[in-house]
Amino acid sequence: MNHYVQPDEFAGRTAVVTGGGSGIGRAVARRWAAGGGHVTVVGRRADPLRETVALIEAAGGSADAVTCDVRDAAAVDTAVDGVAERHGRLDVLVNNAAGNFVLPGEELSPNGWKAVIDIVLNGTFHCTRAAARHMLPQGSGAVLNVIASYAWHGHPGTVHSAAAKAGVLAMTRTLAVEWAPRGVRLNCIAPGPTETEGASAALWPTDTARERVLASVPAARFTTPEEVAESAAFLIGDRAAYVTGDVLVVDGGQWLGKSVYATEPSGA
Ligand code: HXC
Numbered sequence: 169m170n171h172y173v174q175p176d177e178f179a180g181r182t183a184v185v186t187g188g189g190s191g192i193g194r195a196v197a198r199r200w201a202a203g204g205g206h207v208t209v210v211g212r213r214a215d216p217l218r219e220t221v222a223l224i225e226a227a228g229g230s231a232d233a234v235t236c237d238v239r240d241a242a243a244v245d246t247a248v249d250g251v252a253e254r255h256g257r258l259d260v261l262v263n264n265a266a267g268n269f270v271l272p273g274e275e276l277s278p279n280g281w282k283a284v285i286d287i288v289l290n291g292t293f294h295c296t297r298a299a300a301r302h303m304l305p306q307g308s309g310a311v312l313n314v315i316a317s318y319a320w321h322g323h324p325g326t327v328h329s330a331a332a333k334a335g336v337l338a339m340t341r342t343l344a345v346e347w348a349p350r351g352v353r354l355n356c357i358a359p360g361p362t363e364t365e366g367a368s369a370a371l372w373p374t375d376t377a378r379e380r381v382l383a384s385v386p387a388a389r390f391t392t393p394e395e396v397a398e399s400a401a402f403l404i405g406d407r408a409a410y411v412t413g414d415v416l417v418v419d420g421g422q423w424l425g426k427s428v429y430a431t432e433p434s435g436a
Contacts (some may be wrong), residue, residue, distance in 0.1 A: 170202065172398055177405060178205030182255040184248060185209050186238055186295055187265035189216025191364030192314060194223075195393030196262050196400045201229030203401065208251045209233050210295075211265065238265050238291030241298075248298035257306060260404045261299040263292040263336070264314045268370045270325035281328045288332035293339060296354075300343075303352045310404045311354040313340050315415070317423035319358070337415065344413030353412040355403045359396045360385060360419025387420025 183200045187193035188209025194216075197207045201224040209220045209231065217233035224231040236247040252258045267287040271280065296311055303309025318326050319333035337356055344354045361367070361381050372378040382390065399418045402408055417423065 170199075170394075170398075172401070173199075173202045175202070175204050177203035177401075178259075179203075181205045181259040182251060182257055183207045183260035183262065183404070184251055184258065184295070184299065185262040185264060186291070187211055188220050188233070189213060190220075191264075191366050192359060192362060192393045192396050192400075193262070193264035194220045195397035196264065196312075197231065198224055198227070198229070199394070199397040199401050200260070200404070201231055202227065203405070204229075205259070206230040206232075206255060208247075210236050210238070210247055212237050238263075238295055239286045241290075241294040244291075244294040245298045248295065248302070252302040258299055258302040259309055261295055261303075261309070261311045262314070262400065262404065263295050263311065265291055266314065266329075266366075268326070268329045268366075270371060272325060273327040276328060284328035285332050285335075288329065289335040289339075292336050296339070296343065300347065300352065304347065304350050307351040309352040310408075311340075311343075311352070312400055312404050313337075313354070313356045315356045315358050317358045317360070317417060317419060321423055321426075340415075341413045348412055353408070355408070355411060355413065356415040357396065357400055357403060358415055358417045358419065359391065360417075360422040361390045362396055363390045363392055384425070385420045385422045386425040387422075389420065391418065391420060 185193050185197040188197045189211040197209050200207045209217050211217050214235050221231045221233050234247045236243045267284050313336050315333040315336050318330045319337045322330050340354045340356050372381045399416050
């Protein structure tokens with residue numbers, strides 16, 4: 169039982185969540201539907217999307233799925249136009265689809281660089297542009313982009329992802345100012361280490377790596393997709409109506425806790 173859910177918070181509204189077949193995307197989709205909104209989950213593989221829809225419907229929510237690769241601008245337009253036509257409006261877009269693997273920069277092939285930039289940076293633009301064509305005439309809408317704190321502090325092994333997510337952050341801030349007069353808000357969320365299959369496999373594939381990541385989090389734990397979704401629900405809902413162009417960091421203090429000085433509490 170989630171005590172934060174108000175069953176009518178998002179009633180009558182429609183959201184699109186990319187990468188909605190797993191992890192944070194699935195949790196955000198479920199959270200939106202629990203608040204009474206309709207959600208369309210978008211992703212490359214039909215089966216995981218169908219599972220998300222089934223989970224939402226089993227809980228009494230409203231959802232459907234569209235398979236689409238966010239790298240394909242024309243396919244994105246078709247998918248997003250279809251959602252707006254079926255529901256008469258589009259209120260929220262969550263750009264969650266991502267691709268990632270950790271690799272030293274000098275070992276990254278041009279094609280590896282391109283794959284991640286295409287999914288994260290170009291895909292986010294394609295979806296945002298497609299959504300804006302409905303939100304701007306409507307005079308309302310909220311876009312939430314899932315990034316990571318290495319968008320601003322960088323991190324070894326993530327040059328492709330960090331560059332892409334830095335671009336998404338710049339895109340968010342730029343469009344937030346352009347579109348604020350027309351009622352469309354854009355924000356980012358920067359989750360820290362989140363227990364999902366995708367992140368675990370890509371970012372802490374071994375027990376040693378997992379321990380190292382855990383040791384870097386002042387809150388001394390991983391987060392869950394559901395916990396991240398709660399912060400997402402705030403940013404895409406009316407409680408954040410005056411918040412635009414900002415980043416909400418949900419990382420247990422990870423990026424701020426990077427000091428290497430001896431910082432034992434006095435008396436310890
Ligand atoms: C080195 C790799 C690689 C790896 C792919 N490549 N995986 N190089 N190590 N582990 C290279 C390939 O060799 C190829 O280059 C190029 O990348 C494209 O690979 P493809 O497999 O053909 O591409 P594609 O099928 O489009 O797959 C895209 C992908 C893939 C990004 C590579 O991993 C993907 O789609 N992932 C989606 C799910 C995911 O990654 N989730 C994790 C998100 S977690 P060459 O030169 O050989 O042709 C996340 C959290 C971040 O983002 C924040 C945490 C705090």
